[in-house]
Amino acid sequence: MKIVLMVCAVMMQCTLALNAQNQTAILCGRLLTGTDKEVKTNAVIFVQGEKIVEIGTQNAIRPEHTLIDLSGYTVMPGLIDAHVHPLIYGDDYQTNHLKGSSAFNALRGLKTVQNWLAEGWTTIRIAGDADTQYAHLEIRDAINKGIFDGPRIFGAGHYLSVTGGGGDINFFSPEQKIIADGLIVDGPDEIRKAVRNEIKYGSDWIKILVTGAFMSVGDNPQNVHFSDAEISTAVEEAKRRGVPVMAHAHATEGINKAIKLGVRSIEHGTFLNDESIDLFLKYDVYLIPTLAIGEYGLETWENSEAQAKNIALTKKYRAAFKAMLQKAIKRGVKIGVGSDNVGFPPNFAAREFVELVKLGMSPLQAIQAGTKVNAALLMKDNEIGTIEVGKFADIIATKINPLDDISELTRVKFVMKGGKVIKAIE
Ligand SMILES: [Zn+2]
Numbered sequence: 001m002k003i004v005l006m007v008c009a010v011m012m013q014c015t016l017a018l019n020a021q022n023q024t025a026i027l028c029g030r031l032l033t034g035t036d037k038e039v040k041t042n043a044v045i046f047v048q049g050e051k052i053v054e055i056g057t058q059n060a061i062r063p064e065h066t067l068i069d070l071s072g073y074t075v076m077p078g079l080i081d082a083h084v085h086p087l088i089y090g091d092d093y094q095t096n097h098l099k100g101s102s103a104f105n106a107l108r109g110l111k112t113v114q115n116w117l118a119e120g121w122t123t124i125r126i127a128g129d130a131d132t133q134y135a136h137l138e139i140r141d142a143i144n145k146g147i148f149d150g151p152r153i154f155g156a157g158h159y160l161s162v163t164g165g166g167g168d169i170n171f172f173s174p175e176q177k178i179i180a181d182g183l184i185v186d187g188p189d190e191i192r193k194a195v196r197n198e199i200k201y202g203s204d205w206i207k208i209l210v211t212g213a214f215m216s217v218g219d220n221p222q223n224v225h226f227s228d229a230e231i232s233t234a235v236e237e238a239k240r241r242g243v244p245v246m247a248h249a250h251a252t253e254g255i256n257k258a259i260k261l262g263v264r265s266i267e268h269g270t271f272l273n274d275e276s277i278d279l280f281l282k283y284d285v286y287l288i289p290t291l292a293i294g295e296y297g298l299e300t301w302e303n304s305e306a307q308a309k310n311i312a313l314t315k316k317y318r319a320a321f322k323a324m325l326q327k328a329i330k331r332g333v334k335i336g337v338g339s340d341n342v343g344f345p346p347n348f349a350a351r352e353f354v355e356l357v358k359l360g361m362s363p364l365q366a367i368q369a370g371t372k373v374n375a376a377l378l379m380k381d382n383e384i385g386t387i388e389v390g391k392f393a394d395i396i397a398t399k400i401n402p403l404d405d406i407s408e409l410t411r412v413k414f415v416m417k418g419g420k421v422i423k424a425i426e
Contacts (some may be wrong), residue, residue, distance in 0.1 A: 020064035023048045024419065027058065027067065028075035030401055034371045034386040037364060039403070045075070047393040050418040054389060070414060070425070074401040076367060077387050078122025078394030078417060079409070080374035081349050083267055083288045083338025086112045087129040087136055088181075092306040093342060094169050094216060097130035097181045106135035110148060112343050113139060117151045118423050119347055120412035122394035123374075123384055126155030127246060127267060127338075128167075128207035130181035137202040149422060152394075154378055156207035157198045158183035159248065160191065160234065162225040166209045166248070170218025182209065188233040195237040206238040206245045208263075211254035214270075214310040221250035221270065221313065228257065235262040244379070246288075252276065259285045265377060267338065270321050272328065280333040286377045288338035289325055291355035294318060296344060322359060329360045336377050337370030350409040353402075363406045370409075393419040 024047040031040040033055070044061060046054040054060070061067065086109040090096045100108065109129075116124060129136045140153035159182045161167025167182015185194045195206055210226050212219035219225075226234075231247075238245050244264035249255040252271045259266065259279040265286040269276070272287075280287055294314050301307035329335060337356070339349035356366040375385025384392050397414035415423040 019048070020062040023053065023065055025061045025065040025067050026075065026395065026416075027061070027069050027071050028073070028397075029071045030074040031055075031387065032074060032076040032364075032367065032403070033388065034077045034368060035388060039074075039401075042071070045387060045393070045395065047395075047416075047419045050392055052387060052389055052391055052393050055387065068414075068421070068425075070397045073397035073399060073413065073425070074403075075387075075395060075397045075414075076402070077371045077385060078396050078415070079120045079350070079370050079412075080123040080125075080337070080378070080385065081116070081121045081339050081341065081352075081370070082125045082265070082286075082336040082374045082377055083127045083290055084116070084124045084341045084349070085127060085129050086116075086124075086139070086341075086343070087131050088342035090343075091301055091304040093130060094171075094181050094306070098179065102131050102133035102135045105131050106138055109136055110139050110142070110150065113143075113150045113153070114148070115346065116341065116349065117149065117417060118415060119349065120396040120409065120415055121151055121349060122396070122415070122417045123152040123154070123378070123380075125205065125246075125338075125374075125378060126153060127205075127248070127340075128156040128159030128182070131158075132179050134201045141202070149417070149420070151417065152384070154204050154380075156205040156246065157201055157203040158194075159207045159209050160185050160194055160198075161209040162186055162230075164219060165225045166211075166213025166216040166219050166221070168216075168219070170216070185230075188229050191230050191233045192237050195234055195243075199238070199241050199243055204243060206234055206243055207267075208234050208245060208247050208258075210247045210249040210258045211251040213248065214250070214268075214313055215307065217306065217309065224251050224254040224257065228261065231258060231261045231263075255279075259283050265336070270317060272321075272324050274327070277324075277328050277331055277333060280328065281331065284334070286334045286336050286373070287328060288336045289321075290338050290340040290352075291322075291325075291359075292348065292351040293340040293342075293344075295351065295355065296348065326359050329356075329365075334373055334377075335361075335369055336374045337366070347410040350407075350412075353406050353409050357406045363403045366406060367402060367409075392417075397425075
């Protein structure tokens with residue numbers, strides 16, 4: 001009996017040591033798992049392969065473990081940006097998209113998403129992009145095949161727009177045959193075909209421009225562009241394939257209509273009213289307000305001809321929008337972090353956290369908006385969004401605790417994606 005027990009004990013030790021050999025132990029000064037309010041001190045995350053296998057204490061660290069010492073840092077889940085366009089760049093983005101081939105856009109976009117990953121964004125959702133083909137979905141496929149490092153990518157091939165809408169190019173003469181930055185569709189039949197094509201070429205979201213836009217030229221964000229029948233067709237066709245719909249919507253009527261017709265998220269939502277808030281709650285729809293880009297525009301595009309409409313409208317309606325967002329936050333609308341990052345300067349996207357805190361979110365709530373909430377929006381909350389056993393080891397760290405200073409998220413010092421160190425502590 002004694003011998004059996006001894007053999008068992010030795011075998012257990014061996015198994016532990018063997019496991020430890022293949023495992024990384026991340027010693028965390030402070031650990032924000034993202035699941036609750038608790039901040040754990042001196043916790044250890046054990047990672048094997050791509051996954052988190054255990055969250056324990058320092059006594060469980062063995063000499064065989066590969067140790068990553070983040071004892072001087074705050075550790076939290078990798079960030080998720082729910083609204084980006086990696087191929088778009090510049091204030092005059094609607095003509096810029098015609099300057100590079102799809103292949104060039106892919107190369108440029110790959111660099112862009114790699115920069116974002118190094119900033120802490122381990123997952124992004126692309127809200128449609130400006131490419132004649134599907135360059136950004138090819139970037140995703142190349143990353144998923146392990147050819148390049150890059151964030152987890154979900155999203156839509158294009159943004160579907162009506163003729164003359166926010167995805168159309170409305171500033172050339174009728175003689176010109178220009179390929180618009182969006183995908184132009186009119187009527188339920190064209191929408192149905194477009195949705196089927198988007199899915200065929202790899203979209204796992206459908207993006208529709210229900211209303212006009214701020215940044216495009218020659219259309220009005222206060223107009224509703226798609227008819228009820230068109231919106232319903234997009235939702236119904238996508239749903240049949242298990243694909244959710246995100247709706248760009250500024251005009252009140254467009255927001256409220258899109259929610260009632262079954263979209264999963266509203267992008268921007270500038271002219272939301274009290275009824276919209278009721279509808280967000282009733283239909284359990286997410287709001288991605290994309291605030292940081294508005295601030296950036298006001299700072300940067302004062303003299304931009306391409307962004308003149310955007311800046312005038314932003315100045316006029318920003319205060320009212322923020323007041324309504326404060327209400328929406330108080331009432332518990334599910335709000336996700338989405339930066340609308342279009343190749344802006346480094347560390348732009350994390351400014352979204354700062355804006356959300358200014359509007360009344362607690363720092364923890366804002367962090368969860370960019371981790372846990374967005375994981376649920378993506379229907380990937382069993383895989384990402386919090387630091388829990390069984391989830392992907394998508395982990396970042398900052399020097400200062402972002403619960404004390406939320407802007408610290410613009411200075412992420414360590415990034416791991418799926419167990420692989422992308423950015424090491426210097
Ligand atoms: Zn956008």
